Amino acid sequence: MSVDTATVKKVASLARIAIDDAHAERLVPELNNILDWIEQLGEVDTSGVAPMTAVIPNTLRLRDDVVNADPLTGGGIRDAVLANAPQAEHGFFTVPKVIE
Amino acid sequence: MTDLTDLGIREIRDGVREGTFSAREVATAFNAAVAGAKPLNAFLVETPDHALAAADAADAARAAGETLKPLAGVPIGMKDLFCTKGVASTAASHILEGFTPQYESTVSQNLWDAGAGMLGKLNMDQFAMGSSNETSAFGNVISPWRRNDGGNAALAPGGSSGGSSAAVAARLCPGATGTDTGGSIRQPAAFTGISGIKPTYGRCSRWGTIAFASSLDQAGPMARDVRDCAIMLEAMSGFDAKDATSLDLPVPRWEQGLNASLAGKRVGIPREYRVDNMPEEIEALWQQGIAWVKDAGAEIVEVSLPHTKYALPAYYIIAPAEASSNLARYDGVRYGQRNLPDGANLQAMYAATRAAGFGEEVKRRILIGTYVLSAGFYDAYFTQASKVRTLIARDFEHAWDKCDVLLTPTAPSAAFALGEKSADPLAMYLNDVFTVPSSLAGLPAMSVPGGLDRAGLPLGLQVIGKALDEQGVLNAALAIEERAGFVARPQAWW
Numbered sequence: 001m002s003v004d005t006a007t008v009k010k011v012a013s014l015a016r017i018a019i020d021d022a023h024a025e026r027l028v029p030e031l032n033n034i035l036d037w038i039e040q041l042g043e044v045d046t047s048g049v050a051p052m053t054a055v056i057p058n059t060l061r062l063r064d065d066v067v068n069a070d071p072l073t074g075g076g077i078r079d080a081v082l083a084n085a086p087q088a089e090h091g092f093f094t095v096p097k098v099i100e
Numbered sequence: 101m102t103d104l105t106d107l108g109i110r111e112i113r114d115g116v117r118e119g120t121f122s123a124r125e126v127a128t129a130f131n132a133a134v135a136g137a138k139p140l141n142a143f144l145v146e147t148p149d150h151a152l153a154a155a156d157a158a159d160a161a162r163a164a165g166e167t168l169k170p171l172a173g174v175p176i177g178m179k180d181l182f183c184t185k186g187v188a189s190t191a192a193s194h195i196l197e198g199f200t201p202q203y204e205s206t207v208s209q210n211l212w213d214a215g216a217g218m219l220g221k222l223n224m225d226q227f228a229m230g231s232s233n234e235t236s237a238f239g240n241v242i243s244p245w246r247r248n249d250g251g252n253a254a255l256a257p258g259g260s261s262g263g264s265s266a267a268v269a270a271r272l273c274p275g276a277t278g279t280d281t282g283g284s285i286r287q288p289a290a291f292t293g294i295s296g297i298k299p300t301y302g303r304c305s306r307w308g309t310i311a312f313a314s315s316l317d318q319a320g321p322m323a324r325d326v327r328d329c330a331i332m333l334e335a336m337s338g339f340d341a342k343d344a345t346s347l348d349l350p351v352p353r354w355e356q357g358l359n360a361s362l363a364g365k366r367v368g369i370p371r372e373y374r375v376d377n378m379p380e381e382i383e384a385l386w387q388q389g390i391a392w393v394k395d396a397g398a399e400i401v402e403v404s405l406p407h408t409k410y411a412l413p414a415y416y417i418i419a420p421a422e423a424s425s426n427l428a429r430y431d432g433v434r435y436g437q438r439n440l441p442d443g444a445n446l447q448a449m450y451a452a453t454r455a456a457g458f459g460e461e462v463k464r465r466i467l468i469g470t471y472v473l474s475a476g477f478y479d480a481y482f483t484q485a486s487k488v489r490t491l492i493a494r495d496f497e498h499a500w501d502k503c504d505v506l507l508t509p510t511a512p513s514a515a516f517a518l519g520e521k522s523a524d525p526l527a528m529y530l531n532d533v534f535t536v537p538s539s540l541a542g543l544p545a546m547s548v549p550g551g552l553d554r555a556g557l558p559l560g561l562q563v564i565g566k567a568l569d570e571q572g573v574l575n576a577a578l579a580i581e582e583r584a585g586f587v588a589r590p591q592a593w594w
Contacts (some may be wrong), residue, residue, distance in 0.1 A: 003471070015470040016431070017463055018451035023406055027467065028521060033526055034468060038413040041484050043479060051486030052493060055301045055315065055542025058345060073342060080202040086438035092118065093433050097444050 060072045104129040105271045109328035116173030123155035123173030125226035133272045139594040142263040146222040151175040154217025154455030169215030177267045180221040182208045183308040191310045192236035193226045195457025196436045199495040205308025206340045214335035220265030226459045228312045232532045233262025234522045235461040244270035244590035248556030255515040257289025264322045265292040275323035280315045283535025286547035290560025291508035293549045296322035301542030304349035305340030311423035326578045330354040360578040363397035372408035381553045396579035405495040411537040417485035424469025493541040505576045510547040510560035538564045549586040550575040
């Protein structure tokens, strides 16, 4: 499978990365070069093979059902959460208007 | 008195304990070395006060007659992928410029709890995506090594932990943290004549480590020798409830368990690692490594890892796919840079922010990841790669029937010049050919210096072990280290 300029622009839009036509055209051969190379995986017979979901056998743990059991990942730290926001007002993240 | 910056982690730890020198003297010497090495561009942020504060705490504890912590008085470098509270952390990307973490990563906290101090944050490939440190938004790291041909070509320190490798090799710090997703500890260690180990996936918590590919990312130490790596890895490792993939196991006493005798051990030589166009010198070093482990008492067995050639293409589907998902968080809303063109709506703000903030290689991987995960292609690419990953892990499982550890070269070449491969992403990816398979299988693997090539540049040997057998890896690496007698170091030009 290979990509053309329109596909690259579509994928960039899905990935929310603005690219202009010149950039998209430049990316076409670059991405196709990489995609051609990974295409070789198709020749591996994987019938009956399960996709890997965990490299090391591990069990999923449940934490105690306690609010703020760990203060680092609990709540009540609004100022710390907002400290790095490019724009925050009245205790909220601020973004351009989203409702017309 | 000897130059304190020539000392490794163990020597500093023991010297501080014995009162041969004070921790403050050590920190002061390394702070000066860091400040005097700007041309290497290894540090993004210098934190001399952090190093001095930890040193003073060590000296005060000693004066009070307390038992010193495992790394008391040892200053280290911290790869900028680890979030450090109150100290800018950018993963070498513009998109995180201005980000000051409000919390400390588990790995860095573990090191501070063990008494270590921080000399600064180390430059790296942007979001750990690269093998030469040329994708940093803040300039290339220059390797302290130079070829012996009289030329002054600037060489790659390897990547992505290139600031870490350059800083340890140049004696700017006795040890540094690295992270390894497909070889980012081992390849830079090999390029700069130092040691580095990626432990079993899950040994080191990923909490507070800026994510690249979560099923592969694993932290580990980079230091001057095997023992120093064992000491530092002990401090970094341990169960962490905040990382769902953290292994709930006690941390072995790796330093205490070091044993360079390989009597009764079987060392496997995977025949598929003899790749086309491999330089003669790499093959010669590999043969030398085989002779060394034999001399240490090991039996050599040839093994086959039949899916080796598919590891790289599988990796370059899985890692970008996970990266495209992980890096979706950089949206200009919660942290880092925001780019808001006049009159732009929210979607346009996201796209402009990410276009301006991410470097070319990061964008390339996000696009590939988005493509292989998109509707209609997911099964052909991502599911197939995940199945191949199962087969690669199975290859290793079969090998362990015949041997205890594997011995291979770390990289297919010595350090290349900066700019030599950066125009061809695929050529750069191929540099990870020997390190990626063990990453996909989550296995512990280590690079240890083996010798120099004709140009006077270091070459590394890699030891790969069974899951959770870091001890076996460290021991085989120690056996090699003792026989290699690697003492070469870069001549200071910076």
